[in-house]
Amino acid sequence: MQALDFVTAPNLALVVLALAVIGYIIGRVRAVAASKGDPSSLHSRPGYHAAFVFIWTGLPALVVLAAWVVLQPFYVEPKGYEVFPKSVMESTTQPADLKMDVVKSIAKALEDFSPEQREKLVLGFRDIESALDRAGVAVAEIDQSYMPRAAQVIFETRQSLKPIMAAVVLGLAVIGFIFSIAVVSRRMRARNRVETAVRGMLIIASSIAILTTFGIVFALIFDTIRFFSVVPFQDFLFGLTWDPTFQGADEEGHSVDSRGFGFVPLIFGTVYISFIALLVAVPIGLFSAIYMAEFATPRFRSIAKPVLEVLAGVPTIVYGFFALVTVGPALAEFFTNTLGLEAQGRSVLTAGIVMGIMIIPFVSSLSDDIITAVPQSLRDASLGLGATKAETVRIVLLPAALPGIMAAVLLAASRAIGETMIVVLAAGATAQITANPLEAMTTITVTIVNLLKADTDFTSPQALSAYALGITLFVVTLVMNVYALRIVRKYREQYE
Amino acid sequence: MTDMTTTAAAAAAPATDPNAVGYKMTARNVDVYYGETRAIKDVSIDILDRTVTAFIGPSGCGKSTFLRCLNRMNDTIDICRVTGEIKLDGGDIYDRSVDPVQLRARVGMVFQKPNPFPKSIYDNVAYGPRIHGLTRNKADLDEIIEMSLRRAAMWDEVKDRLDEPGTGLSGGQQQRLCIARAIATSPEVLLMDEPASALDPIATSKIEELIDELRQNFSIVIVTHSMQQAARVSQKTAFFHLGNLVEFDDTSKIFTNPSEERTQDYISGRFG
Numbered sequence: 001m002q003a004l005d006f007v008t009a010p011n012l013a014l015v016v017l018a019l020a021v022i023g024y025i026i027g028r029v030r031a032v033a034a035s036k037g038d039p040s041s042l043h044s045r046p047g048y049h050a051a052f053v054f055i056w057t058g059l060p061a062l063v064v065l066a067a068w069v070v071l072q073p074f075y076v077e078p079k080g081y082e083v084f085p086k087s088v089m090e091s092t093t094q095p096a097d098l099k100m101d102v103v104k105s106i107a108k109a110l111e112d113f114s115p116e117q118r119e120k121l122v123l124g125f126r127d128i129e130s131a132l133d134r135a136g137v138a139v140a141e142i143d144q145s146y147m148p149r150a151a152q153v154i155f156e157t158r159q160s161l162k163p164i165m166a167a168v169v170l171g172l173a174v175i176g177f178i179f180s181i182a183v184v185s186r187r188m189r190a191r192n193r194v195e196t197a198v199r200g201m202l203i204i205a206s207s208i209a210i211l212t213t214f215g216i217v218f219a220l221i222f223d224t225i226r227f228f229s230v231v232p233f234q235d236f237l238f239g240l241t242w243d244p245t246f247q248g249a250d251e252e253g254h255s256v257d258s259r260g261f262g263f264v265p266l267i268f269g270t271v272y273i274s275f276i277a278l279l280v281a282v283p284i285g286l287f288s289a290i291y292m293a294e295f296a297t298p299r300f301r302s303i304a305k306p307v308l309e310v311l312a313g314v315p316t317i318v319y320g321f322f323a324l325v326t327v328g329p330a331l332a333e334f335f336t337n338t339l340g341l342e343a344q345g346r347s348v349l350t351a352g353i354v355m356g357i358m359i360i361p362f363v364s365s366l367s368d369d370i371i372t373a374v375p376q377s378l379r380d381a382s383l384g385l386g387a388t389k390a391e392t393v394r395i396v397l398l399p400a401a402l403p404g405i406m407a408a409v410l411l412a413a414s415r416a417i418g419e420t421m422i423v424v425l426a427a428g429a430t431a432q433i434t435a436n437p438l439e440a441m442t443t444i445t446v447t448i449v450n451l452l453k454a455d456t457d458f459t460s461p462q463a464l465s466a467y468a469l470g471i472t473l474f475v476v477t478l479v480m481n482v483y484a485l486r487i488v489r490k491y492r493e494q495y496e
Numbered sequence: 497m498t499d500m501t502t503t504a505a506a507a508a509a510p511a512t513d514p515n516a517v518g519y520k521m522t523a524r525n526v527d528v529y530y531g532e533t534r535a536i537k538d539v540s541i542d543i544l545d546r547t548v549t550a551f552i553g554p555s556g557c558g559k560s561t562f563l564r565c566l567n568r569m570n571d572t573i574d575i576c577r578v579t580g581e582i583k584l585d586g587g588d589i590y591d592r593s594v595d596p597v598q599l600r601a602r603v604g605m606v607f608q609k610p611n612p613f614p615k616s617i618y619d620n621v622a623y624g625p626r627i628h629g630l631t632r633n634k635a636d637l638d639e640i641i642e643m644s645l646r647r648a649a650m651w652d653e654v655k656d657r658l659d660e661p662g663t664g665l666s667g668g669q670q671q672r673l674c675i676a677r678a679i680a681t682s683p684e685v686l687l688m689d690e691p692a693s694a695l696d697p698i699a700t701s702k703i704e705e706l707i708d709e710l711r712q713n714f715s716i717v718i719v720t721h722s723m724q725q726a727a728r729v730s731q732k733t734a735f736f737h738l739g740n741l742v743e744f745d746d747t748s749k750i751f752t753n754p755s756e757e758r759t760q761d762y763i764s765g766r767f768g
Contacts (some may be wrong), residue, residue, distance in 0.1 A: 297574075377611035381674070383572060385624040385681060386601030395627070400614050 005111070007162040009069050013062060016173045020058035023177050027053030030184040044191035052190040055197050056180035061173035068165055076157050080104075083150040099147070105137045106151035107158070118152070220471040227464035231261045236468060240264050242431035242447070244462045261465055263472070265431040269441035273352045273427060274416040276437065280356025281416075282409055285363025292364070293371040294393055305368065312361040320425035323354035328426055335438060342438070349437040351427035355416055362412035370404030371397055403487045410484035414477040420445040444473050520545040520685055520715040521566060521603075526580035528561055528570065535561050537739040539580075543685070548707060548716045550730035550747065552723055554762070557736040559719045563687050566717065567603035568596040584685070601628055604683035608690040610670035612662035612677070617654050620662040620673055621645060624681030640680055647713075648676035649706050668699025675706065679714070686710065688718040692725065704729050723763055727751050735759045 031049035239262020328345035335343035382392040428440025451466040521543040528536035551559035570576040631637040645651040692700040734744040743756045
């Protein structure tokens with residue numbers, strides 16, 4: 001049993017890595033020896049031979065180990081479920097997988113227990129309650145009737161798999177070690193093989209980001225489909241009222257009035273606030289980009305550009321705070337006292353203006369890069385014909401840079417649409433459709449926050465609607481980004 | 497014919513033309529500095545009207561820099577400083593009262609790489625007339641466009657596709673479009689900075705023919721790397737070396753019987 005306690009995935013990984021490091025050193029030494037004092041006689045330099053041994057020793061073993069860790073639950077958990085009573089398996093109110101989480105935490109605790117303690121658990125766990133508590137198991141949730149037995153089953157299955165896992169992983173490492181050291185020779189093309197392996201790793205690294213995108217869609221799509229099985233698609237898409245009632249849901253969560261799930265007020269609020277934000281950000285951002293790209297001295301530009309970009313790094317909660325405490329009251333004061341209009345601190349206008357300030361750097365920095373990228377030859381041509389700098393900017397540079405500027409604006413817009421914190425604090429949470437920018441309004445993102453922070457159970461239509469909103473938001477911003485990037489690419493080709 | 501403006505020139509003038517052709521531009525004791533570096537050293541030269549003047553010399557000799565002084569394109573470079581005197585029709589172009597923008601309308605420029613705007617052929621040629629307000633109505637403008645394109649010997653090639661982008665033309669056509677664009681503002685002097693160096697031999701010969709024809713109406717200054725080209729198109733040749741104007745004379749004399757040894761070495765291919 002002592003030996004089995006040592007066999008854990010991290011420990012195995014460490015042993016494999018240690019072996020790989022030893023392999024690295026031996027590989028290097030052997031490569032140097034094979035050169036017989038003439039380094040140029042080796043096809044690959046000793047470092048490549050060393051890396052070759054390192055990769056062959058470490059990589060296959062670690063990949064198998066990682067796969068094992070990921071796949072093991074699919075073998076172990078069914079064995080645990082076999083012990084579960086039928087009533088638990090079929091319950092709809094409390095899913096069996098929540099019970100399994102408790103069982104697994106007991107099984108985990110068992111690994112640290114002495115054989116006597118394990119004995120006691122199966123008989124009745126009262127005596128070792130404190131020991132379980134120390135191990136982080138929520139003792140109150142343990143159902144005596146089947147959980148200890150299920151935990152025991154899972155524990156034993158895991159223990160029985162350990163020697164096999166150790167044998168496979170260490171075996172692979174040792175085989176790789178011996179093989180790769182044996183093939184070290186003058187002619188061996190270690191460099192090419194190491195480069196192939198490195199290329200593979202680079203491909204994996206770059207595909208992780210892509211896979212994550214698919215993962216997000218995958219995670220949202222099932223709950224979205226469940227939502228649309230409760231609330232009809234057209235009621236969601238075209239409904240003019242957002243007022244999900246939180247009382248109506250029964251045990252099954254199916255009797256909610258679907259008319260309260262109208263999506264239109266939310267998208268209206270989102271678009272309206274983003275529109276005001278762009279109204280602020282596009283002129284300011286574009287003019288500052290023109291100034292920095294064409295008129296400012298290099299000295300001014302080298303200072304002003306990074307400072308402007310700092311705006312993009314300010315946490316959005318700080319902007320929200322700024323909106324709530326400073327801009328909101330100031331605007332309300334101005335409209336109420338000076339213009340005699342009815343106004344409050346939380347309004348579309350407050351959120352829009354502050355959000356506009358936040359996205360200025362997105363517009364200005366990208367536009368600046370794009371205007372600067374217009375070839376100098378076009379500026380020369382225009383100036384050489386006797387045009388002024390302003391004419392050159394207006395007639396030649398801006399039209400040439402327009403597609404890129406459009407892309408910058410689209411990226412800024414998708415940023416504005418996805419923005420949450422500013423709106424939470426500055427725009428209120430009233431879902432309504434009105435053209436008055438002094439009214440409070442809400443957006444998709446704020447609604448998602450409110451739905452999910454309410455800590456209801458995640459199967460109610462209210463919670464499910466958050467997924468539908470999330471995927472809508474995701475699709476809208478994805479389309480805008482893809483479109484923006486396509487414009488940028490087309491524009492780049494024009495000059496190359 | 498433009499009025500004769502020989503002014504203070506005669507004494508320092510490297511050579512004088514016996515023909516009754518006037519001086520269009522005169523430069524006296526011109527120095528150009530890039531920061532601390534002296535790129536042009538004490539250059540004096542006379543550019544004749546209705547004549548092609550070629551600037552030759554090895555790379556980095558300052559011929560392009562000097563060319564860009566003639567329409568103050570060097571003003572767009574912050575660290576560049578010009579001293580001395582350059583006159584156009586007797587008026588100092590570096591005088592405080594002169595607006596470089598107006599000067600460049602009188603002294604047009606064609607660049608080494610064809611650089612049409614990403615606009616239609618028509619808009620490319622119309623650019624100068626429009627910004628300078630040279631025309632009163634569309635018919636006037638159409639006329640200028642046609643005349644400019646005809647002078648650039650490309651009217652027949654493009655008359656049916658004036659609304660297609662200028663960037664879609666071939667390299668040689670693009671360069672002739674740039675020449676048409678430059679002459680549409682009716683300049684008096686046309687500066688050309690290696691106008692054929694990015695073109696193939698056939699396109700080059702078309703440009704050279706064009707330059708020869710344009711000589712009827714303009715004073716042309718051309719910078720070139722190719723000595724054969726200078727010999728073919730120019731009547732006057734100036735040889736620059738290390739920022740100095742080594743020799744300036746009739747093209748036929750420079751290429752057959754130069755008075756300076758450095759010129760002889762350069763044209764016979766001994767260096768550069």
